[in-house]
Amino acid sequence: MLGKAIHHVRLWQILFAAFILQGCGAAYVSPKVQAEDGVVRVVPLTAQAIETANQSPYSPRAIPAAFTQQIAANPSNGVQGMGVLPVLGDAPQPRQLATRIPPQVDPEPYKIGIGDIVRLTTQPDTNRDTSSAPPDVRATYTVQDDGMISIPGVGRVMLLDLTLAQAEARLFESFVSARIDPTFSLEMAEFHARAVVIGGAVAAPVSIPITLTPLYLDEAISRAGGVAVSDGTDVSIRIYRDGSLYQLQLSEYLTTPEFHKMRLLGGDSIYIDTEFSLERAQVYFEQQITLAQTRHQARAQAVAALTAELNQRRATLAVHRTNFQDQLALDAVARDYVYLTGEVIAPGRFTLPFGREATLADALFSEGGFTSQTANPAQIYVLRAGEDGAVTAWQLDARNVANLVLATQMNLRPNDIIFIAEQPVTRWHRVVQQMVPALITSGAGLAAN
Structure with missing residues (x-):
């Protein structure tokens, strides 16, 4: 019995000695932030303190230009690949000009074409009191490339190649299908789909749109300012239509009233020639056709060259981006870091982003944050060294969770250290964890004695 009593006394002496050693710091050392005059300064994190902390200069590292560069090609000077147009040469001048008149055809009612603008007027419900009914609503619509x-x-709604009457019927069906009051009116606002071009020896070459009103030869010449020649003896009128060339002398036109009312069609080209030169008129129209074809080919070549250039630039940028990402993966790119330690879930370093600043909240919660089981929310610190070597410890007290809003306002700087202290109960728990194995071993040794 005396031996057991001595054993228990020795065991309590060992326990007492262990706790005395802990109090002396020999068994467990707990990291903490302590204010030291001239070395460490602890500053509570408030709105005013954040304003002061954020004033420290810092320029975030810029993301490489390959990630922000816009793909654009250098504008070319003019249309490439056009070549030289044929030069108009001297042509023989026959004394007599054979008159060839284009066949007169009835083009039927005007049909809506691409580029035309129609005006749609919707009317108020006539069943209502007209004194309070809203006014008519007018809107214009352009016929797009798809008609x-x-x-x-x-x-x-498809209107291409429809007469106004057919277009109204089509719109009526569309309004009914959409369950909208089909009370409306439709009219042409502007004509752009078809035109007649007149040039040569006129006062003002012009392109005249085909409208609902028929266009006749005398009106076209009048709208071009008339024939601009002092002597009309050798003047001829050339009409180019659907690949065929028609002609008559100006003198014959002036003396024949029926030629005045020669109806023109969309796509007609009229050339007032001052010479009896059929070949010259033919060359003129051939040049226009050649010019149009050459421009079309040049545009196609320019588009192909532009596409190739853009693809090459995109490929170059893609290589730069891939190389940069590979360097990032190998940690071969200079970056700015903030370090997390203490009672955080994932101790380590937090990489400051490119092109913008990061906050204390970014670093805490992107790395998992902290757990309230071991961490002391009243002692969250941002440690920052000053130019004089002194360290400022900005302390966030998050026992009031509302103070975490301050963490979203505190901007971080390279080499900041985020430290979260442990709770007192965590400290004692770790002391016990550290000492229990030694106590068990010592107790076992006493029991053996």
């Missing part, structure tokens, strides 16, 4: 117009609430 359609787009009406809000109704959708896209």
Whole structure:
């Protein structure tokens, strides 16, 4: 019995000695932030303190230009690959000019074409009191390349190659399908689909649009300012239509009223020639056709060259981006870091982003944050060294969770250290964990004795 009593006394002496050693710091050392005059300064994190902390200069590292560069090609000076147009040469001048008149055809009612602008007027409900009814609503719509117009609430409606009457019927069906009051009127606002071009010896060469009103030869010449020659003896009128060339002398035109009312069609080209030169007129129109074809080919070549250039630039940028990302993966790119230690879930370093500043909240929560089981929310520190070597410890007290808003306002700087202290109970728990194996071993030794 005396031996057991001595054993228990010795065991309590060992325990007492272990706790005395802990109090002396020999068994477990707990990291903490201590204010030291001239070395460490602890500053509570407030709105005013954040304003002061954020004033420290810092320029975030810029993301490489390959990630922000816009793909653009250098504008070319003019159209490439056009070549030289044929030069108009001297042509023989026959004394007599054979008159060839284009066949007169009835073009039927005007049909809506691409580029035309129609005006749609919707009317108020006539069943209501007209004194309070809203006024008519007018809107214009351009016929697009696909032959359609787009009406809000109704959708896209095909009007290409329709007469006004047919277009109204088509719109009526669309309004009914959309369950909209089909009370409206339709009219042509502007004509752009078809035109007649007149040039040569006129006062003002002009392109005249084909409208609902028939266009005749005398009106076309009048709108071009008339024939601009002092002597009309050797003047001829050339009409180019659908690949065929027609002609008559100006003197014959002036003396024949029926030629005045020669109806013109969309696509007609009129050339007032001052010489009896059929070949010259033919060359003129051939040049126009050649010029149009050459420009089309040049545009195609320019588009192909532009596409190739853009693809090459995109490929170059893609290589730069891939190389940079590979360097990032190998940690071969200079970066700015903030370090996390203490009672954080994932101790390590937090990489400051490119092109913008990061906050204390970014670093804490992107790396998992901290756990309230071991961390002391009242002692969250941002440690920052000053130019004089002194360290400022900005302390965030997050026992009031509302103070975490301050963490979203505190901007970090390279080499900042984020430290979270442990709770007192965590410290004692770790002391016990560190000492229990030694106590068990010592107790076992006493029991053996």
